[in-house]
Amino acid sequence: MRGRLRVYLGAAPGVGKTYAMLCEGRRALQRGRDVVVGYVETHGRPRTEALLEGMEVIPRTTIVYRGATFTELDVEAVIERAPKVALIDELPHTNVPGSKNAKRWQDVDEILDAGIDVISTVNIQHLESVNDVVQQITGIPQRETVPDEVVRRADQVELVDMSPEALRRRMAHGNVYAPEKVDAALANYFRVGNLTALRELALLWVAGKVDEQLDRYRAEHGIAATWEARERVVVALTGGPEGDTLVRRAARIAARSKGADLLAVHVTSADGLAGADPANLARQRTLVESMGGTYHQVVGDDIPRALLDFARGVNATQLVLGASRRGRFAQLFSRGVGVETIARSGSIDVHMITHEEVRMGRRRPARARAALTRGRRIAGWLLAVAGMPLLTAALVPFRDVVSLPSEILFFLCLTVGVALVGGMWPAITAAIGGSIMLNWFFTPPMGRFTINDPENLFALVVFVLVAVAVSTIVDLAARRTREAARASADAGALSTLAGHVLRGEAALPSLLARLRETFALESVTLLERVGEPAPDDHAEPAAWRVVASSGSAACTCPKAADNDVVINDRLVLAARGPLLDASDRPVLEAFAAEAAVALRQERLQEEAARAEPLAAADKMRTALLAAVSHDLRTPLAAAKAAVESLRSQDVQWSPHDRDELLATADESLARLVRLVENLLDMSRLQAGVLGLSLHPVALEEVVPRAVEDLGPLRDRIEGDISVELPEIAADPALLERVLVNLLTNAVRHSPPGRRVLLTASWHGEHVEIRVVDRGPGIPPEAHDRVFQPFQRLGDRDNGAGMGLGLALSRGLTEAMGGALVPEETPGGGLTMTVILPIASRAVTR
Numbered sequence: 001m002r003g004r005l006r007v008y009l010g011a012a013p014g015v016g017k018t019y020a021m022l023c024e025g026r027r028a029l030q031r032g033r034d035v036v037v038g039y040v041e042t043h044g045r046p047r048t049e050a051l052l053e054g055m056e057v058i059p060r061t062t063i064v065y066r067g068a069t070f071t072e073l074d075v076e077a078v079i080e081r082a083p084k085v086a087l088i089d090e091l092p093h094t095n096v097p098g099s100k101n102a103k104r105w106q107d108v109d110e111i112l113d114a115g116i117d118v119i120s121t122v123n124i125q126h127l128e129s130v131n132d133v134v135q136q137i138t139g140i141p142q143r144e145t146v147p148d149e150v151v152r153r154a155d156q157v158e159l160v161d162m163s164p165e166a167l168r169r170r171m172a173h174g175n176v177y178a179p180e181k182v183d184a185a186l187a188n189y190f191r192v193g194n195l196t197a198l199r200e201l202a203l204l205w206v207a208g209k210v211d212e213q214l215d216r217y218r219a220e221h222g223i224a225a226t227w228e229a230r231e232r233v234v235v236a237l238t239g240g241p242e243g244d245t246l247v248r249r250a251a252r253i254a255a256r257s258k259g260a261d262l263l264a265v266h267v268t269s270a271d272g273l274a275g276a277d278p279a280n281l282a283r284q285r286t287l288v289e290s291m292g293g294t295y296h297q298v299v300g301d302d303i304p305r306a307l308l309d310f311a312r313g314v315n316a317t318q319l320v321l322g323a324s325r326r327g328r329f330a331q332l333f334s335r336g337v338g339v340e341t342i343a344r345s346g347s348i349d350v351h352m353i354t355h356e357e358v359r360m361g362r363r364r365p366a367r368a369r370a371a372l373t374r375g376r377r378i379a380g381w382l383l384a385v386a387g388m389p390l391l392t393a394a395l396v397p398f399r400d401v402v403s404l405p406s407e408i409l410f411f412l413c414l415t416v417g418v419a420l421v422g423g424m425w426p427a428i429t430a431a432i433g434g435s436i437m438l439n440w441f442f443t444p445p446m447g448r449f450t451i452n453d454p455e456n457l458f459a460l461v462v463f464v465l466v467a468v469a470v471s472t473i474v475d476l477a478a479r480r481t482r483e484a485a486r487a488s489a490d491a492g493a494l495s496t497l498a499g500h501v502l503r504g505e506a507a508l509p510s511l512l513a514r515l516r517e518t519f520a521l522e523s524v525t526l527l528e529r530v531g532e533p534a535p536d537d538h539a540e541p542a543a544w545r546v547v548a549s550s551g552s553a554a555c556t557c558p559k560a561a562d563n564d565v566v567i568n569d570r571l572v573l574a575a576r577g578p579l580l581d582a583s584d585r586p587v588l589e590a591f592a593a594e595a596a597v598a599l600r601q602e603r604l605q606e607e608a609a610r611a612e613p614l615a616a617a618d619k620m621r622t623a624l625l626a627a628v629s630h631d632l633r634t635p636l637a638a639a640k641a642a643v644e645s646l647r648s649q650d651v652q653w654s655p656h657d658r659d660e661l662l663a664t665a666d667e668s669l670a671r672l673v674r675l676v677e678n679l680l681d682m683s684r685l686q687a688g689v690l691g692l693s694l695h696p697v698a699l700e701e702v703v704p705r706a707v708e709d710l711g712p713l714r715d716r717i718e719g720d721i722s723v724e725l726p727e728i729a730a731d732p733a734l735l736e737r738v739l740v741n742l743l744t745n746a747v748r749h750s751p752p753g754r755r756v757l758l759t760a761s762w763h764g765e766h767v768e769i770r771v772v773d774r775g776p777g778i779p780p781e782a783h784d785r786v787f788q789p790f791q792r793l794g795d796r797d798n799g800a801g802m803g804l805g806l807a808l809s810r811g812l813t814e815a816m817g818g819a820l821v822p823e824e825t826p827g828g829g830l831t832m833t834v835i836l837p838i839a840s841r842a843v844t845r
Contacts, residue, residue, distance in 0.1 A: 003112040005154040007091065010123040011202040012195050014167055014176035017121040017160040018042070018089055022051035024119055025087045029055070034084040038111070038118075039073040039104075041089050045175065058086075063096045070096040075107045079114045086111060086118050092126035092146040105146050122146060124202040137197045138189055159206045164195035231260030234311045235288075235320040239266060242322045243284040249353050250320040251291045262293030263314060267306045278586045304340040311348055319345065323354045380422010384430035387414050392437045399442055407442045408463045415467040419474040427471030435464050508548035508598050515591040516550045519584065521577030523551030526595050527558065529570045544572075547599060551576075565592040571599070639668035667711060677737070692815060696727040696839035697735065699760055699769070706739035707758070713747045719758035727839040728767050730816050735836075738809045738820075742771040742832050745806060749775030749830070766818075766835050774829040783822045806832075 006024075010017035018040065029035045037057040042048040058078050060071035072095050078086050088111070093104040101107050108118050125134040128145045135141045151157060162170075171182055171190060235250035237243040247264060254260040266281060285295040300306025311319050324336045342350045391414055395407055411434040419427035438460060439449055512524040530543040544557045553576060555561045561574035565588055573592040580588060642665035645651070646658065653661065703721045707714050739758075746756040750773045757772040787810045809832075810820040818836040825831045 001115050003115050003117045004156075005108070005112055006117070006119045006156040006158070007151055007154045008119070008121045008158050008160050009151070009202060009206065010121065010160045011162065011199045012125075012167060012190070013123055014170060014190075015160045015162040017123070019045075019048050019051065020158070020160050021087055021089065021119050021121050022048065022055075025055065025085065026051060028085050036078070036081060036083040036086055038078045038086040038088040039090070040087060043176075044178075047175075056083075061099075063098050065096050065098055072096055072099050073104060073107050075100055075110055078111055078116065082114070082116065084117060086116050088118055088120045091120045091122040091150070092144045094144050103146070105150050109150075122151060124198055124205060127151065127205065130201050130205065133201065134198065138194050140189060157206060159202060161199065161202065164192045164199065167195060168192070231318070232263060232314055232316040233260050233318045233320060234263045234265055234307075234314065234316040236307050236322070237264055237266045237281065237284055238322065239278070239281050240322075241280055243280055244287060246320055246322050246353055247284055247287050247291070247293075249351075251293070253318060253320065253351065254293075260317075262288065262291060263296060263316065264288040264293055265296045265298060265307065265310050267303045268297060268299050278589065282589065303337050304344055307337075307341055308344055308346075308348070316348060318349045318351065320351045320353060323352055377422050377426065380418050380426035381429075383414075383421055384418045384426040384433065387418065388430060388433045388437055392441055396441055404438075404442055405459060408438060408459055411438060412463060412467060416470050416474070419467075419471040423478060424471045424475035427474070428468055431464050431467030431471065434467070435460050438463070508595060508602065509550055511591065511595055511598055512548055512550035515575075515588075515595075516577075518587070518591075519575070519577065519580060521551065521563075521575045523549060523553050523555065523576045525549040525555040525561075525574045526599065527555065527572045527574055529572075547571075548595075563588065565589055567592050567596045571596055635668040635671040639665045639672065642668070670711065692734070693731050694729050694816060697730045697732050698727050699725055699767070702730075702732055702735050703739065703758065703760075703769075706736045706743065709736070709740050710743055710747070713744065716747050716750070716755050717743060717758055718755045721758075721760050725760055725762050725767060728836045729839045730818075730836055734812045734816060738812050738834060739769070739771075741806070741809045742834070746771050746773035746775070746830070746832070749773055751775065762838075766837055769834040769836070771832045771834075772825055772829065773831075774825065774827070777824060777828055777830050778822065780824065787820075809834075 008017040008020050008024075022040065025035050025037070035055065037052065037055050039060065040048075040052065040057075042052070058074060058081060061074040061077070063070050063072055073088060088104070088108055091105045091108060095102060095104060095107070101110070108120055111118055124130060125138075125142050126145050127148050129148045131142055131145050167176075168186060168190060170176055171186060174182065176182075177185055231254070233250050233254040235246050237246065250264075251262055254262045264284065288295050296310065298306050298310050300309075307319065307321075310316075319341065321338050321341060324338050338350075338352055342352075388411075391410060395402065395410060399407070415427055415430045415434060418430040436449075440447065443460070508526060512526065515521070516524045526547040526549070527544045528547045530545050546554055546556065549555075555574035555576060558564045558566075558572045558574050560576075562577055563575040563580050565573040565585075567573060573588070573595060575588075642661040646653065646661050646665075699721050700723050707717050710717065743756060743758065750756055754774045758770070759772070760767060760769045762768075787807050806820075813820040813834055813836070816836060818834060821833045821835065823831045823833060
């Protein structure tokens, strides 16, 4: 079972979070719990140190790094001790290199996994999400951070707070820092403004944590009622122009409610066919976000229910709606969204806001008036105007034979046909004309607009009502069919765009080409503003630059486009071709947004490509300076000391001492020469100007020279090179350098008393030279890393070299057409295998 984490969150350094942690630890001890101190930093504060008296403290582990000794939390000791509670201070702390984990919060996570409860501390400025904000406020970067999720996962987070004035008094009394540091701290980091801002950040962060806990509690207990623990104002947007007024009014309500949260919501019908102006919604979304609110979109056919479900889901306390634009006649048949929402709102306050659009009435979308094509409407009118007289002429000769109900059915069939062809209004016209024809020609008395039989009157009225109803249904079905087809087309286009994004096809020309094909446009151009926009109408307009284009005749400015989408203040998507309907705008805007993202990705990739060689060069320069500062200076200093000693007149050196000093100088200078040669060769390799002279070489000639170059180390080499091996194609000098570097590296890593084995064998068209040591070896996953310049993976002594040997050896081997492969030595150690082609194969190539 995983342990529980409790975190004391400090608003600023010195507020007493460590003191509070120790107090809680002592209380737990008094309650009989097994409590130990894993790591506590008292900073020399007497009252904090007093709390440690009588508590069991786990000894810290000691780590030596760069010649200095450090102490860190001993994770294994805490887990082995297995207390109920461990007190571990400073959660964001970065451990010394060589520790088990890089960060202390990772140590704590490991202890929690062992089933031990942990009480820890952290300051607000060390949370990752506010790190940049704190730096902006205080001007001091915080290099030690902890991911917010680590603290949010804590079972308890308790804020340790203190007013800025009280904290400054604590500092002035010497309760936080040493006296010599107090004045500088009060004048810089601990200014009243800084402490106030940090305090507000801490309060807001904890408030967010409390919100999460409250939402989780309400969900676990199935609580749907609104708890007015915090004011939240929800404004409902229809996509109409009145939304701007509603957003501003809701923002004022939220501001008056002591900084309440502002949320905007738009309800979309489940079938996706209900129209809302996307331009209005986009503008209103930007307006909401500029006022610190958030925008949301939900799906639902019952708008009042969807609104209230959303409001209760976010625990909203107030709901802002616009006054209905529906006319009084329409309100007789339906109460409207506002009235229904108020009736169902319960404990949520509903504000009905009037606006200018109320007087404009409710306007139907323009696309609803064009449910059918123009050709079909014309055909419907022709059928209605000409069809009724023709049908009447055809039925008049048979009116004594055919009954009135049958005649009505003939006219009804014609009306339905008109509705199917031309829609509602031609059908209604046909129904009215048909009723007139039936009354005049077929209803007794004939030739008069009077009806003697009430049953005939009823039949004619039913005929008109049925004809109108059928016409309306047919027209609605045609409109829905066309809207569904358009929605399907939009969905297909967006699906194509989504696939484009998921496949990573972020190239601008490809994206613009897809957009041009989707809407059959002549050209699509992404324009970028050059310079700043004109401040007024009389100023010279800003110039535009074509970033990318697809098709012919690219637009050079937004005014030359038939359709354009403003992405931001610098980017515009301009298209030439047929004018697009308002319903096409969402898809067009989606393509425009993706084009902006693609442009940003391209530029980031370009910047990364430019920065990569600079970063590599800077890394190489830094590593070179670090290496040169020690590795070149050490042999130089040894040689200089030996020469100065020999030149000294104050000491009479014996022949033996003089020989030792000369040997020291000789070895140091030889080492210095090798280091300089390695540096020069590595530079030539990276520059691609290394000179090669490949010709047949016998290993029995090169290997002895390489072993001899090792100096005193040659006694630790064993092996024998067969004279029966074929000659290889290599540069003798470079091959000797490779072998010297490999042998030196192997000897350095071999334990005392163990020799390095040097062997060679012939395998087909290659000869393999193996350098085998019995050292600590290298894990297989790190084999590639050993060939990186200026690193000493696995070295026990950082002064043993610059880490160039293996990198240079691989580069030289590959330059000669071979390969250098690391392998594990059976029984422990590392085997370096140099693979080179035999001379005959090299000549054949």
